[in-house]
Amino acid sequence: MSGIYIHIPFCKQACYYCDFHFSTSLKKKDQLISALAKELQLRKDEFKNSTVETIYFGGGTPSLLSIEELQFLIDTVHENYSVATSPEITLEANPDDLSEEKIVELSQSTINRLSIGIQSFFEKDLKLMNRAHNAEEAKKCLEIATQYFDNISLDLIYGIPNSKSKEWLDNIKTALSFGVPHISSYALTVEPKTALANFIDKGIIDDVDDEVAHQQFHQLIEQLEEAGFEHYELSNFAKPGYYSKNNSAYWLGKPYIGIGPSAHSFNGDQRAWNVKNNSVYIKKIEANQLPLEIETLSQNDKYNEFVMTGLRTSWGISLKTISSRFGDHYKDFLLNQAQFYITKHLLYIDNDSLKATKKGKFLTDGIASELFMLN
Template sequence: MSGIYIHIPFCKQACHYCDFHFSTSMKKKEEMVLAIAKELKMRKPEFQNELVETIYFGGGTPSRLQIADLRLQMDTIYENYAVSENPEITLEANPDDLSEEYLIELSKIGINRLSIGIQSFFEDDLAMMNRAHNSAEAKKCLEEATKYFDNISLDLIYGIPGMSNEKWRQNIETALSFGIPHISSYALTVEPKTALNKLIQTGKIAKPSDESAQEHFAILVETLEANNFIHYELSNFGKENYFSRNNSAYWLGKKYLGIGPSAHSYDGVSRSWNVSNNSLYLKSIQEDKLPNETEVLSVADHYNEYIMTGLRTIWGVSLHRIETEFGSKYLDYLQKQAQKFISDDFLFVENDILKPTSKGKFLTDGIASDLFYLNLEV
């Protein structure tokens, strides 16, 4: 299984918390659409023996593109790559872009999964985050989207300063009222070069509370599991048969091709990433050059990535796989490092699989970093 990720680097406005690569200017949109299609053609040899089972339009905000722009990318993929009979084709979208006409046209060109950036159903939260939509648009778009799409995911953000537990419960309940089969939910994170960081530093917004975020996370898990969602990855909850095939492939170490400025790729041996600059990306593609850098991953890199992704998912970390793929040195180290977390009831081993306990889930990323193997030979 392999996937293609296409980064669309345009947004209507900058959300205060976002540190992804994007531009609010659409002046180079036509050039970018053509350049992305050209990069797809240029990189065809990298996937000549691969069957593409997922296509993911991320960003930025892919729903800023017109249907003709998206159709060009779809046609280019099908003309140059072997695509499975039943691929998962996801489009990230913002509520204010999803008119009924746009939704109908998306379904016609082959998009079969939507990932909608709701974030909150409350006006004050949306204003604080500088989202482009309002609460009414969030609800209206879900009413319309569920008429034409069965496979829908929505994003919610918790740990927002001033958000009570009751308000957070209302957000979750509102999402559930639309019958959505997948929810991705993330703690509000303060990244260094964002407007949110400046607002906190100047005292205009309170700093997010770790204690509040942990309480919200516990409410999220409890509520969604009670509604038959499976907590299959730290930030992702899906009903049976509605796990994100695209994201699951990342976590399980499958190959993927990243197209567009700032997009990352992985071929099983090395990782590459495109330049995070629209003008430099366009110039390079126009000169028939790939605008990327490549890093060959060491054994330790592969081990550390497996630890991180394994602990975040329901599949856990296989001790047998650690020994067979990385050797007894890594297994001994892992068991030694994990022991303190097992003793403190943050991790447990079952059927030779290392997983976080309910108590340890919220702390997964920090625990994983303590299990990383550093300074090993390549």
Template sequence: MSGIYIHIPFCKQACTYCDFHFSTNLSKKEDMIRAIAAELYHRKTESQDVVETIYFGGGTPSVLSVAEINFLIEAVYANYTVSADPEITVEANPDDLTSEKINQFSQTKINRLSVGVQSFFDADLKLMNRAHNASEALKSIEGSVRLFPNITIDLIYGIPGMSNERWRHNVQTAIDLGVPHISAYALTVEPKTALKKLIENGKVIAPRDEVAENHFHILREMLEANGFIQYEISNFGKPGYFSRNNSAYWLGKRYIGVGPSAHSYDGKHRSWNVANNSFYLKGIASGKPVFEREVLSAADRYNEYVMTGLRTIWGVSIDKIKTEFGIVFSEHLLRQSHRFVNQGFLVWEDEVLKATPAGKFLTDGLASDLFMV
């Protein structure tokens, strides 16, 4: 097993673009923490592999106290074999990262912070209904980098009204702050989100693909010129600072996900917990299953490998496909990839298929055309 993902399903307020599972009602927070610890205990027999990463996602894990996060970390250590140097990441919002809390985090086993900045402009943060402002974002990162050598921040591009100049300012600010890892995502309009309704009501202009693509190329150029490596389409790290947790997902390693809506993968099956806090709490309390499970076919696993592989610097190995899926799949990949290689979007390097600079922004679409249907 590669890692354990812990989903904390609480937020102070709802961001307009978010479609992750969370609740702004924190009244059941203590019950939830105990339930997640119970799930960790009950699932400890699923794997005897060493845990290499522990990742707190959400939601907003930083709404928990340091003691509450420590309680869950110790629950992992009590029930699983953890490596001597695990990567332990906590997602945090800038408004939660007071000097006191950063200092408290630094005295625990937590060794990596993921800070949800999104933008250094108040207008953007207001549009997204973020709980912090630009000043808090700067202050939280300045305080964090002094105690956490390993820190990543999230940025969002393609925001309506964001000029190339403003996006350059966001990227340059992140570079100047000295963070060794940056994750950047295009703003997407998901169904049933507040952003979707704002656009439908004409209150917000819909994001434009050409703006997002321009921002993507600016991002790549600026970060690569400053020593960052784009090891996955949305993730840039300096040498030695790639996310071990996320890299494990893209490389197909196994993981257990606990908490409402969390996903798990064991190499052949994928499961996901119920995305409802009340149902999750009741299920854990009664000992009833709180998850659904599917068996992945060879085609499912091949498609996932192609999708994740093309997004990374590691690419898609034809030898691995021959070994794990058979000659029918390898011939399919060679046949389907031919026209994209000719168009300059994909390239074969030592029997590994990778996206070219021209194809990087298009990888999800390219991958879908390589799928085995």
């Protein structure tokens, strides 16, 4: 199984917390779309022995593209790759782009999964984050989308400055009221050089409170598990049968190609990433050059990545796979490093896999770094 990620680097406006690559100018949109199609063609040999099972439009804001533009890129994948009979094709979308007409058109295309960036149902939160949509648009688009799409995921953000537990609980219950089968939820993170970081430094916005985020994370788990969701990855919850195939492939270390400026790729032995500049990207592709930087992974790199992604999931880090893929030395090292966290009831071993306890889940990324094999 392989996946293709297509990065659409355009947004109507900049969210204050975002550090992804994007542009608010659409002047080069047509050139960019042509370049995306050409990159797909130039890289087809990378998957000549693989079947593409997922196509994922991320960004940026992919829902800014027309149905015709999206379908053109999907058709280009089909023309150049071996594609599964029923691939999962996901479109990230913002509520303000999802008019009823757009939703109906999308439902008639080959796109079969929507990932909608709600973030919050409270107007004050949306304004604090500088989201392009309002609370009414968030609810309206879900009312319509759920009539036309079965497979919908929505995003929520917790740990927003000055957010109260009751408000967060209302956010979760509002999300559940629409009957969506998948919810992704992330703690608001203050990334360097973002507008949010600048506002916090100047005292315009209060800093995030890790303790509040921790409490809201556990509220989230409790509410969603009670509603029948499975917490299959640190930030992802799904009803049975609705795990994201695209995201699951990433956590399981399967290969993927990232198309577009700033997009990352992985083939098991190497990581690669495209240049973070739309103009440079277009110029290189038009000259039949791939604007890629490539890093060949050491054995330690591969082990560390396996540990980092595995610990975030409900299936954990398979000790058998560690032994077979990396050797018993790595397994012994892992168990030795993990012992402290096992005694603190943050990690446990279940069915020959190392997993995070409920208490340890919020601390997963920090714990994983302590399990890394350093060069």
